[in-house]
Amino acid sequence: MLRLPIFPYYYVNLHSSFILLDEFLSFLKKEEFNGFLEFIFPNKKNFIFLEMGNFYQGVSVNKEINSCTLQDIQNDFVLNVCKLPEDELIYWSNLYYSKIFYENLSTDFTDTVKLINKLKAEGLNGVLNIKYNKNHLNIYFFNGNILGISSNENNRFIRGTSQLSNLIPTINEAVFNVYKIVFNEQTSLASELEQIKKMLTDLFNYLNSIDKKFTLNLKKMCLAGANRYPFIDPFSGEFEYSNGKVYIDDTINRQEVKEGVAFILNSIANNYKFSEQQVRDLQKIIEDNGLKEFNFLK
Secondary structure, three states: OOOOOEOOEEEEEEEHHHOOHHHHHHHHHHOOOOEEEEEEOOOOEEEEEEEOOEEEEEEEEOOOEEEOOHHHOOOOOEEEEEEOOHHHHHHHOOOOOEEEEEEEEEOOOOOHHHHHHHHHHOOOOEEEEEEEOOEEEEEEEEOOEEEEEEEOOOOEOEEOOOOHHHHHHHOOOOEEEEEEEOOOHHHOHHHHHHHHHHHHHHHHHHHHHHOOOHHHHHHHHHHHOOOOOHHHOOOOOOEEEEOOEEEEOOOOOHHHHHHHHHHHHHHHHHHOOOOHHHHHHHHHHHHHOOOHHHOOOO
């Protein structure tokens, strides 16, 4: 089983006896923190990944790998905190969900440099594990690019490839195992954004069919929330409903998108009086898109 390498600590050895977790999480949210919280318990570790201070994904690691949330955090823990680049959250939060891709390749038939170049060309999301001379080396690939390496010496993550070029000549009589990360589709930024856009497109087209001024009313509602959610400002060019399609700039933070969309839907609920049949139709659109968290008609 692969495990997270050791990253530089942002905070280290915070004991539950001396920390108010809710207040600490509020502090991280104000900081718009990107990274993970490592909760160490006597028999397991829980990793909680945060995007802009908001919950992104949780992984509980014991003999098995399970998902977890902040609600699963018990008392009596030691907490370490590590920062990560925002665009790497999807990679590291799914590292434990890795499956063997190529197994037990030997240097008798496999050249190290050629294998690395092959994995780059294939756009690997995963890890190349190399066992040689009682050493272990992990090379981390994200979309075919090498993020960095770690070794069995201390499992410390070393970003970039500067040390890799020095290590490659020392690799002989090695065994290679390639792991491919199985991304949890619910945490994929791209797939979730497309899901939200599809739901909004279906909702807005339905609302446009019962209110010919819906597009204008939508802009007014967005303008009312633009101070809080700048991306929905009708003049920003980052959110638009036009010609029966919804556009959302894919660089907008996922949590901000979700909160901004929730604001728009709540505004719609407050500005329209729907019939019972219309409520059923709108609820069906939400259910068909698999996004029950946005049911603004409850």
